[in-house]
Amino acid sequence: MSSPAQQSAGKPVAFVSAQALRARMHDAVNDPHLRQSFRGAMDFLMAKRAAQFPDQGELDSLRSLSESIRQYSLSKLPDLLEQLEANLTRNGVQVHWAETPEEANAIMLGIAQRHAARLIVKGKSMVSEEIEFNHAMEAAGVGALESDMGEYIVQLAGEKPSHIIMPAIHQTKQQIAKLFAEHIPGVDYTDNVDALIQIGRRVLREKFEVADIGLSGVNFAVAETGTLCLVENEGNGRMCTTVPKVHIAITGIEKVVEKLEHVAPLFSILTRSATGQAVSTYFNMISGPRRGEDKDGPEEVHLVLLDNGRSQAYADEQLRKTLQCIRCGACMNHCPVYTRIGGHAYGTTYPGPIGKIISPHMMGLEQTHLLPTASSLCGACGEVCPVKIPIPELLIRLRGEANSAPHANPAMVGQGAAYDPKISLLWKLWARLYARPATYRAFTWLATRFRALTPTQQSGWTAARTPLKPASRRLRDMVKDRR
Amino acid sequence: MSSPSHGANTPRTYPSRPQAVYFYGTCLVDMFVPEAGMDAITLLEREGIRVIFPDNQTCCGQPAFTSGFPDEARRVVEAQLDLFPGNHPIVVPSGSCAGMIRWHWEKVCAGDPALKARAEAISARTYELAEFLLHVLGFNRKDEGPATTVTLHTSCSARREMGTHLVGRELLARLGNVTLAHHDHESECCGFGGTFSLKHPDVSTAMVSDKVASLKATGASQLVTADCGCMLNITQRAAREDQDAGRACASLPGEHLATFLLRRTGGSPCGDQK
Amino acid sequence: MSARERILAKLRKAQPELPQHLPSLDAHYAPRVRGESRQERLARFRTGIEGFHADVHISTAGNWPQVLATLCAEKNIQTLMYGAATPAAAQLEATAFGGTTLRPWAGQFEDLKADLFHRVDAGFTLARGAIAETGSLILWPSGDEPRTLSLIPPIHFVLLDAATVHPTFYDALVNENWAAGLPTNALLISGPSKTADIQQTLAYGAHGPKELIVIVINVEGGTV
Numbered sequence: 001m002s003s004p005a006q007q008s009a010g011k012p013v014a015f016v017s018a019q020a021l022r023a024r025m026h027d028a029v030n031d032p033h034l035r036q037s038f039r040g041a042m043d044f045l046m047a048k049r050a051a052q053f054p055d056q057g058e059l060d061s062l063r064s065l066s067e068s069i070r071q072y073s074l075s076k077l078p079d080l081l082e083q084l085e086a087n088l089t090r091n092g093v094q095v096h097w098a099e100t101p102e103e104a105n106a107i108m109l110g111i112a113q114r115h116a117a118r119l120i121v122k123g124k125s126m127v128s129e130e131i132e133f134n135h136a137m138e139a140a141g142v143g144a145l146e147s148d149m150g151e152y153i154v155q156l157a158g159e160k161p162s163h164i165i166m167p168a169i170h171q172t173k174q175q176i177a178k179l180f181a182e183h184i185p186g187v188d189y190t191d192n193v194d195a196l197i198q199i200g201r202r203v204l205r206e207k208f209e210v211a212d213i214g215l216s217g218v219n220f221a222v223a224e225t226g227t228l229c230l231v232e233n234e235g236n237g238r239m240c241t242t243v244p245k246v247h248i249a250i251t252g253i254e255k256v257v258e259k260l261e262h263v264a265p266l267f268s269i270l271t272r273s274a275t276g277q278a279v280s281t282y283f284n285m286i287s288g289p290r291r292g293e294d295k296d297g298p299e300e301v302h303l304v305l306l307d308n309g310r311s312q313a314y315a316d317e318q319l320r321k322t323l324q325c326i327r328c329g330a331c332m333n334h335c336p337v338y339t340r341i342g343g344h345a346y347g348t349t350y351p352g353p354i355g356k357i358i359s360p361h362m363m364g365l366e367q368t369h370l371l372p373t374a375s376s377l378c379g380a381c382g383e384v385c386p387v388k389i390p391i392p393e394l395l396i397r398l399r400g401e402a403n404s405a406p407h408a409n410p411a412m413v414g415q416g417a418a419y420d421p422k423i424s425l426l427w428k429l430w431a432r433l434y435a436r437p438a439t440y441r442a443f444t445w446l447a448t449r450f451r452a453l454t455p456t457q458q459s460g461w462t463a464a465r466t467p468l469k470p471a472s473r474r475l476r477d478m479v480k481d482r483r
Numbered sequence: 484m485s486s487p488s489h490g491a492n493t494p495r496t497y498p499s500r501p502q503a504v505y506f507y508g509t510c511l512v513d514m515f516v517p518e519a520g521m522d523a524i525t526l527l528e529r530e531g532i533r534v535i536f537p538d539n540q541t542c543c544g545q546p547a548f549t550s551g552f553p554d555e556a557r558r559v560v561e562a563q564l565d566l567f568p569g570n571h572p573i574v575v576p577s578g579s580c581a582g583m584i585r586w587h588w589e590k591v592c593a594g595d596p597a598l599k600a601r602a603e604a605i606s607a608r609t610y611e612l613a614e615f616l617l618h619v620l621g622f623n624r625k626d627e628g629p630a631t632t633v634t635l636h637t638s639c640s641a642r643r644e645m646g647t648h649l650v651g652r653e654l655l656a657r658l659g660n661v662t663l664a665h666h667d668h669e670s671e672c673c674g675f676g677g678t679f680s681l682k683h684p685d686v687s688t689a690m691v692s693d694k695v696a697s698l699k700a701t702g703a704s705q706l707v708t709a710d711c712g713c714m715l716n717i718t719q720r721a722a723r724e725d726q727d728a729g730r731a732c733a734s735l736p737g738e739h740l741a742t743f744l745l746r747r748t749g750g751s752p753c754g755d756q757k
Numbered sequence: 758m759s760a761r762e763r764i765l766a767k768l769r770k771a772q773p774e775l776p777q778h779l780p781s782l783d784a785h786y787a788p789r790v791r792g793e794s795r796q797e798r799l800a801r802f803r804t805g806i807e808g809f810h811a812d813v814h815i816s817t818a819g820n821w822p823q824v825l826a827t828l829c830a831e832k833n834i835q836t837l838m839y840g841a842a843t844p845a846a847a848q849l850e851a852t853a854f855g856g857t858t859l860r861p862w863a864g865q866f867e868d869l870k871a872d873l874f875h876r877v878d879a880g881f882t883l884a885r886g887a888i889a890e891t892g893s894l895i896l897w898p899s900g901d902e903p904r905t906l907s908l909i910p911p912i913h914f915v916l917l918d919a920a921t922v923h924p925t926f927y928d929a930l931v932n933e934n935w936a937a938g939l940p941t942n943a944l945l946i947s948g949p950s951k952t953a954d955i956q957q958t959l960a961y962g963a964h965g966p967k968e969l970i971v972i973v974i975n976v977e978g979g980t981v
């Protein structure tokens with residue numbers, strides 16, 4: 001069979017730039033099939049999460065604790081990273097540091113080449129998506145095969161994940177059935193989900209058996225013990241980290257916690273917030289390669305620590321909260337915008353609210369400044385975030401960074417990208433008008449008395465609504481009359 | 484104090500019934516829905532409260548704040564800080580403006596400790612109209628209207644910043660002849676979001692159209708809401724759908740909770756007199 | 758400067774002087790530790806893991822090999838692989854298994870890989886303990902019972918002593934002081950492998966075992 005790895009080799013997956021966001025949003029909201037499937041899926045996930053937290057008090061307490069653990073960890077981040085490195089090294093794990101996606105890919109390609117690897121099987125890793133790992137490997141002639149069922153489907157289709165937890169959420173079983181029948185030799189069309197999963201199991205088991213390297217992400221890295229924790233349901237994560245001779249884990253630098261016990265509440269709130277599961281099928285704690293009496297497990301384990309803009313978020317006390325994220329996806333499940341446009345429209349590795357606040361640090365504001373504006377600030381994301389990231393506040397902050405005159409904040413890549421002197425002037429005038437009661441009164445008096453002159457085309461408002469028209473008399477006029 | 488918009492439940496302690504309140508009408512009500520403001524004032528006065536309307540009030544600064552123009556927001560906020568010299572509660576007929584005052588004024592003033600302290604003192608005594616009616620005045624007048632079924636939209640700010648999402652329900656529940664019809668995805672945003680509706684009309688339209696459909700599906704005779712932003716967004720979307728479909732009468736009329744409460748309990752809303 | 762030094766330097770520059778306050782985790786968990794009996798705790802574990810599609814059989818210290826043999830016969834297991842050097846192995850080997858071949862793990866993974874993938878029908882391991890709150894098994898694979906024994910064969914049998922069920926994950930790892938020395942791999946397992954990646958439809962037997970069967974040694978012999 002031709003593996004999806006081979007099919008997509010040399011062809012960068014079409015990931016449109018964030019500037020085309022508007023066009024993609026337009027297409028997405030006008031795609032009834034997409035709208036219906038995301039609405040259904042999000043309703044399902046919201047209900048499942050809600051069922052996991054019947055007691056508001058317990059949820060509040062667990063969220064506060066989880067927030068504290070993440071903030072505590074971040075406040076000691078450089079220390080914890082060094083401690084993690086020392087303990088992993090002691091355990092026999094090789095630790096690598098990468099500032100950029102290119103560096104991370106080069107490190108991993110080096111490992112692959114040292115082992116003359118031909119096939120890398122991958123457990124689910126959003127960081128590997130972030131650095132376009134598959135593409136980098138394939139360009140160098142190393143196959144990279146996704147083994148998470150959703151990721152496998154997405155790779156087979158030549159797409160990118162549309163959700164960080166459920167990558168193939170945009171595909172129907174009929175589409176997947178077609179995909180399998182077309183791409184996997186000897187497979188007939190079936191849209192029976194069990195049958196489809198068994199096909200995937202068969203194909204991927206053959207690959208686990210022969211793969212040279214297994215790649216995985218990391219959910220939590222424990223500094224005091226030098227342990228990498230992985231959360232999964234399928235068992236492919238265990239396969240990737242156990243069967244091949246080499247295991248490479250890649251993670252963002254923010255994922256470290258100090259103590260093993262810190263993992264217990266975070267793990268619990270992660271699975272419950274993400275998929276509404278009390279616990280995932282597997283929680284895999286890896287503290288080193290095969291050693292001593294061990295009879296299996298990889299002979300080499302590597303950890304790649306990736307920055308890719310995270311240190312920029314870290315540098316600012318408010319924006320640092322972005323790094324509290326444990327990638328549960330609850331913010332997108334509850335987002336009315338995500339529900340209507342799906343994950344691909346964002347054009348970034350991480351879609352939804354978390355994508356809007358993390359992508360600017362990874363890609364710069366030039367490409368991403370529209371993302372923070374694509375929110376009604378309804379606060380649903382912040383309300384469910386298990387580590388209490390004040391997402392709406394961060395969106396407002398990023399809007400400000402994008403709007404302000406260039407060079408106002410050199411620490412932020414792309415700051416000022418949306419600066420428009422005309423818009424800034426308008427807001428200045430607005431402020432002048434509203435900060436001076438007499439001027440304001442004159443303005444509103446005119447606007448109400450000459451309301452017949454109100455324009456009937458009111459930009460985005462009248463795209464779908466009847467025009468706004470001032471009342472004939474203001475509230476203050478009515479108040480005055482009454483007295 | 485930090486905003487509870489990320490779900491922290493901060494139960495609020497309410498003052499006892501005051502003699503007077505400041506009424507902060509909001510710029511939207513002042514210019515577009517003055518009758519809602521007037522009816523709110525009438526409701527408060529009927530409960531025996533003296534209502535002070537500071538004539539120099541303009542806007543809470545929210546449009547600039549949420550658009551990412553914090554300096555401009557601060558300038559406008561600064562101009563509001565002198566409006567409330569007495570120690571009376573401040574009542575706002577809008578969840579989002581109340582939320583702005585309660586949680587964000589101190590943030591936009593954070594650079595100046597003196598300003599921040601003044602903002603905080605005001606935030607602490609700012610209440611959304613509905614919560615003030617229920618929790619401070621114990622609003623409980625006899626429903627004198629005919630039997631009717633209405634549907635309620637609670638703004639995201641009321642729900643997630645002011646934590647008053649149950650207040651509207653409770654007030655309507657006290658009206659004997661009013662049945663509240665719940666709509667699907669009740670906690671979901673109506674898609675207004677201030678400049679969001681201007682900047683991203685596609686998504687905003689999708690959201691408000693869904694909201695209109697959900698509200699209409701209840702079969703309720705009208706919409707009640709305590710936020711004029713959401714109200715204009717929803718009803719003018721519905722009006723546009725009516726227009727496009729050639730319907731002569733409004734399929735989803737809406738009004739502010741204050742107007743509705745006043746009419747049901749024997750008062751005469753100022754819009755009805757015309 | 759290396760990437761490591763540059764990253765650490767950037768972080769150090771912004772690091773707060775004092776670490777953020779961290780409330781005690783014990784305070785969160787202490788009120789939750791239920792004063793329940795062993796039977797109640799076992800019952801909670803059972804409800805939990807059965808909810809995740811695992812089968813649970815209650816047995817005794819003397820009778821569990823018989824239960825296992827019966828299950829193997831029912832499921833038509835040709836080859837059952839187990840760890841040779843565990844206390845349970847001797848008991849297992851002393852039991853008549855009928856049509857099922859008992860095969861102890863012998864050698865390194867590489868010697869057994871093809872068999873594990875293609876010829877072993879079921880793996881048998883001990884559990885180190887379990888978690889009542891979530892219905893999870895705790896496994897600490899070792900040289901005696903390697904990691905793949907609970908991963909590659911399509912059926913996984915686990916022997917659990919009811920005395921080792923903890924109220925929560927937190928209790929397990931704190932009371933047993935896991936941080937003092939973790940094995941290469943420690944695991945929580947809650948049911949057979951599964952996925953909902955196709956249209957949120959739950960399907961079992963994704964990449965790991967299709968069936969998870971827990972045999973509980975319940976010394977007090979109470980009914981659960």
Ligand code: SF4
Pocket residue numbers: 324325326327328329330331332353354381384385386387388389
């Ligand atoms: S921002 Fe919060 S809700 Fe969103 S993925 Fe991260 S942890 Fe989950």
